Amino acid sequence: MxxxxxxxxxxxxxxxxxxxLVLDDLNLTVNAGEVIGLLGPNGAGKTTxxxxxxxxxxxxxxxxxxxxxxxxxxxxxxxxxLGYVPQSIALYxxxxxxxxxxxxxxxxxxxxPQARADSMRVLEEVSxxxxxxxxxxxxxxxxxxxLNLACGMVHGPEILMLDEPTAGVDPQxxxxxMLTVRKAxxxxxxxxxxxxxxxxxxxxxxRVLLIDHGRQxxxxxxxxxxxxxxxxPRMEITLQEKLPPxxxxxxxxxxxxxxxxxxxxxxxxxxxxxxxxxxxxxxxxRGGRVIEFSVHSPSLSDxxxxxxxxxxxxxxxxxx
Amino acid sequence: MLxxxxxxxxxxxxxxxxxxxxxxxxxxxPVTIIAVAGFSLGDIYSQPGxxxxxxxxxxxxxxxxxxxxxxxxxxxxxIAVAEAAGIDQASGIVITRDRAPLAILIPPGTxxxxxxxxxxxxxxxxxxAKRLEVTAIEVRLGExxxxxxxxxxxxxxxxxxxxxxxxxxxxxxxxxxxxxxxxQIERFGEQAAHAQADTRRALKARMANAVREIELxxxxxxxxxxxxxxxxxxxxxxxxxxAMEAVSQYLIRLQSTEREFDRWLAALKAAAGSHAxxxxxxxxxxxxxxxxxLAELSKPIELSIAxxxxxxxxxxxxxxxxLPTAPRMPGRDLxxxxxxxxxxxxxxxxxxxxxxxxxxxxxxxxxxxxxxPGFGITFLLIAMLMGLSLGLIxxxxxxxxxxxxxxxxxxxxILTGKLLSRFLIGLVQLILLFVxxxxxxxxxxxxxxxxLLIPATAISFAAAAFALVIASLARxxxxxxxxxxxxxxxxSAIGGCWWPLDFEPHWMRVIALWLPTTWTMRAFNDLTMRGxxxxxxxxxxxxxxxxGVIYLIAGFIGASRQYR
Numbered sequence: 001m002x003x004x005x006x007x008x009x010x011x012x013x014x015x016x017x018x019x020x021l022v023l024d025d026l027n028l029t030v031n032a033g034e035v036i037g038l039l040g041p042n043g044a045g046k047t048t049x050x051x052x053x054x055x056x057x058x059x060x061x062x063x064x065x066x067x068x069x070x071x072x073x074x075x076x077x078x079x080x081x082l083g084y085v086p087q088s089i090a091l092y093x094x095x096x097x098x099x100x101x102x103x104x105x106x107x108x109x110x111x112x113p114q115a116r117a118d119s120m121r122v123l124e125e126v127s128x129x130x131x132x133x134x135x136x137x138x139x140x141x142x143x144x145x146x147l148n149l150a151c152g153m154v155h156g157p158e159i160l161m162l163d164e165p166t167a168g169v170d171p172q173x174x175x176x177x178m179l180t181v182r183k184a185x186x187x188x189x190x191x192x193x194x195x196x197x198x199x200x201x202x203x204x205x206x207r208v209l210l211i212d213h214g215r216q217x218x219x220x221x222x223x224x225x226x227x228x229x230x231x232x233p234r235m236e237i238t239l240q241e242k243l244p245p246x247x248x249x250x251x252x253x254x255x256x257x258x259x260x261x262x263x264x265x266x267x268x269x270x271x272x273x274x275x276x277x278x279x280x281x282x283x284x285x286r287g288g289r290v291i292e293f294s295v296h297s298p299s300l301s302d303x304x305x306x307x308x309x310x311x312x313x314x315x316x317x318x319x320x
Numbered sequence: 321m322l323x324x325x326x327x328x329x330x331x332x333x334x335x336x337x338x339x340x341x342x343x344x345x346x347x348x349x350p351v352t353i354i355a356v357a358g359f360s361l362g363d364i365y366s367q368p369g370x371x372x373x374x375x376x377x378x379x380x381x382x383x384x385x386x387x388x389x390x391x392x393x394x395x396x397x398x399i400a401v402a403e404a405a406g407i408d409q410a411s412g413i414v415i416t417r418d419r420a421p422l423a424i425l426i427p428p429g430t431x432x433x434x435x436x437x438x439x440x441x442x443x444x445x446x447x448x449a450k451r452l453e454v455t456a457i458e459v460r461l462g463e464x465x466x467x468x469x470x471x472x473x474x475x476x477x478x479x480x481x482x483x484x485x486x487x488x489x490x491x492x493x494x495x496x497x498x499x500x501x502x503x504q505i506e507r508f509g510e511q512a513a514h515a516q517a518d519t520r521r522a523l524k525a526r527m528a529n530a531v532r533e534i535e536l537x538x539x540x541x542x543x544x545x546x547x548x549x550x551x552x553x554x555x556x557x558x559x560x561x562x563a564m565e566a567v568s569q570y571l572i573r574l575q576s577t578e579r580e581f582d583r584w585l586a587a588l589k590a591a592a593g594s595h596a597x598x599x600x601x602x603x604x605x606x607x608x609x610x611x612x613x614l615a616e617l618s619k620p621i622e623l624s625i626a627x628x629x630x631x632x633x634x635x636x637x638x639x640x641x642x643l644p645t646a647p648r649m650p651g652r653d654l655x656x657x658x659x660x661x662x663x664x665x666x667x668x669x670x671x672x673x674x675x676x677x678x679x680x681x682x683x684x685x686x687x688x689x690x691x692x693p694g695f696g697i698t699f700l701l702i703a704m705l706m707g708l709s710l711g712l713i714x715x716x717x718x719x720x721x722x723x724x725x726x727x728x729x730x731x732x733x734i735l736t737g738k739l740l741s742r743f744l745i746g747l748v749q750l751i752l753l754f755v756x757x758x759x760x761x762x763x764x765x766x767x768x769x770x771x772l773l774i775p776a777t778a779i780s781f782a783a784a785a786f787a788l789v790i791a792s793l794a795r796x797x798x799x800x801x802x803x804x805x806x807x808x809x810x811x812s813a814i815g816g817c818w819w820p821l822d823f824e825p826h827w828m829r830v831i832a833l834w835l836p837t838t839w840t841m842r843a844f845n846d847l848t849m850r851g852x853x854x855x856x857x858x859x860x861x862x863x864x865x866x867x868g869v870i871y872l873i874a875g876f877i878g879a880s881r882q883y884r
Contacts, residue, residue: 090719094338
């Protein structure tokens with residue numbers, strides 16, 4: 001497989017705000033046509049990483065190489081090719097959707113007629129054409145998110161940097177956004193996708209960078225990262241009567257996880273999915289009755305927990 | 321860069337067109353506040369309000385002057401007179417009623433004092449809580465007192481004028497009498513002069529005859545005296561002539577003897593030879609004249625000079641012709657008339673004042689001439705805070721600023737676009753406010769309304785730069801108005817936007833010199849109130865713009881750190 005062209009490369013990034021260290025020795029390479037996920041909990045340093053990648057923020061240490069070259073010489077050209085979708089709804093609420101799009105298109109150097117045409121095109125892409133002339137303030141949260149994404153894409157960027165583009169939106173809009181991003185990626189746009197939703201990364205990204213407390217925890221494809229996390233299938237089982245504590249001993253590779261899963265309920269780490277039947281057989285053999293059980297394949301979230309000792313999101317803790 | 325400036329400039333106008341609150345603050349809010357301030361505080365500029373002040377009056381004088389005062393107060397459209405029986409009732413009215421700032425007590429004897437030429441005072445019982453109204457009424461009362469005093473003086477002048485006319489008539493009669501007397505005296509003088517000349521000629525002739533006679537008598541007497549003196553002198557000189565003869569003879573002899581003696585001596589010496597020593601005693605000299613003879617010679621001549629007997633002068637007698645009858649002096653009636661002339665009366669002049677505008681403009685002041693530019697500037701500053709400071713912070717908080725910057729729009733271009741648009745919006749705001757002020761409140765636009773653009777341009781620029789400074793100082797959206805509004809209100813108040821600058825203490829006026837609001841208000845006042853021209857407002861406007869440049873530099877430095 002031929003080596004992909006490097007669009008932007010972050011080497012040894014370090015950034016502090018006052019005494020607070022938000023990035024520490026972070027490395028990232030964005031290749032042409034690649035979708036990279038930045039996955040980490042809130043406050044992990046994802047937004048700071050994106051701002052440094054957009055060249056809006058200077059790192060305290062490390063450097064950004066654009067198309068293999070460092071220095072500010074080609075920053076302007078890079079920015080013109082860049083589409084940035086900030087975490088906030090970066091729109092003028094009193095202007096219409098079309099006016100917002102036209103403004104950001106024209107700021108990128110597109111003339112008025114072309115800006116109008118491009119704006120209508122992306123409005124179609126995000127299914128907002130019918131609301132083109134409505135003020136942003138009258139749109140729903142999901143619509144605003146879609147328009148926010150459209151504003152980052154209106155000028156046809158070669159690289160798209162998205163900072164939690166689906167934060168706080170309804171499932172429909174989330175789906176819409178993800179489809180739009182996928183479509184752009186399929187069209188050859190490089191995407192850096194920051195999120196704390198594991199599922200989005202698993203669906204969209206070619207590679208993923210796990211970040212926690214400003215540190216790079218793992219980097220690679222989703223499978224590679226899960227493998228790096230060394231995670232195993234997990235089985236949660238609820239019994240009608242309590243069995244002796246060592247009822248599962250003897251199942252090869254299995255061990256009890258000390259997670260707070262509730263009364264009469266316990267979690268076991270299995271060596272493989274094939275052990276699920278063995279577990280159920282062992283319960284029956286010990287005279288127990290299973291009320292319900294669930295099995296979880298290893299995920300990025302599990303890998304994150306394995307690597308950092310805490311959950312990717314607060315709500316993830318003990319529920320997967 | 322220019323593209324960014326243009327797009328941001330255009331976008332600001334688009335944002336404003338959608339911003340109802342912003343538009344309200346630009347026009348409706350200032351017009352409302354200007355109307356409220358102008359109508360409520362118009363009295364400060366001597367503009368009577370729609371409702372008259374109630375002034376209780378206690379008349380303890382009951383004279384003509386008291387009646388004149390009350391009558392004049394009643395004629396004043398801004399005053400309603402409430403006649404009170406006593407000061408307690410009057411004070412009660414002042415305390416309990418609105419727009420009743422003071423009561424007037426006219427003490428007994430006021431009329432009498434004024435008629436007698438003595439000073440008189442009315443007493444004002446004022447409510448300290450209504451100080452501004454009191455001042456406004458006092459100004460009117462001052463004018464009223466002056467009017468009454470002037471009227472009294474006019475009456476006195478008329479009486480004096482009538483008395484003067486009578487006196488003038490009497491003096492005319494007196495002058496005619498004196499004129500007649502003068503002509504009589506002149507005729508008498510002419511007759512006296514003739515008599516004097518005749519007498520002088522007669523006297524001169526007689527005097528000449530008398531002198532001639534005396535001269536002849538004197539000459540005769542002197543001749544006789546000379547003869548007698550010569551005779552006496554001859555007698556007296558006879559003895560002296562003899563003595564002189566004797567002395568003469570003696571001297572001749574002595575001379576002869578001397579010559580003989582010399583001969584003798586020579587012979588003797590020749591004869592003696594060696595026996596000179598044996599020469600006998602020389603012969604003696606003749607006896608000198610006697611002492612008596614010599615004394616006679618030295619005796620003074622006693623000459624009795626015969627004194628001439630001079631004739632006694634005889635004054636010639638001369639007769640003087642009879643003099644004309646002396647003119648008759650003014651009669652007792654005229655003198656008595658002069659004695660009864662009234663004493664001269666000079667009233668002091670009436671020192672008043674007349675007002676003229678220092679720069680020759682319209683003297684009439686409309687309260688809105690102060691409040692339209694004053695509150696216009698205040699709301700300009702507030703609108704700048706809302707439009708530029710809040711707009712910039714919103715751009716940062718929303719992320720639109722980041723998005724614009726990612727599109728390679730330079731921060732300087734974004735700031736310049738915002739500043740230019742807000743500057744232009746501010747300028748239009750001030751223009752519209754002046755137009756509204758002219759249409760609704762009749763404010764003056766000065767000699768040339770176009771000149772108002774000079775200070776309006778300066779303050780719009782300075783206000784936009786000021787808003788940029790606030791945007792760089794305020795960290796959050798919520799801190800813009802607390803910081804910005806306090807500073808802009810203080811700038812407006814100290815700069816004379818809400819009240820005349822002269823109301824402020826010295827230290828505050830010193831601070832005001834560093835505010836663009838001060839210089840802009842000065843320029844607006846020069847144009848609208850004073851009616852001055854462009855040359856006077858250029859300096860003020862340039863200073864305001866200069867302060868704006870300082871703000872702009874500080875704002876750019878601050879904003880480049882805050883929004884980088």
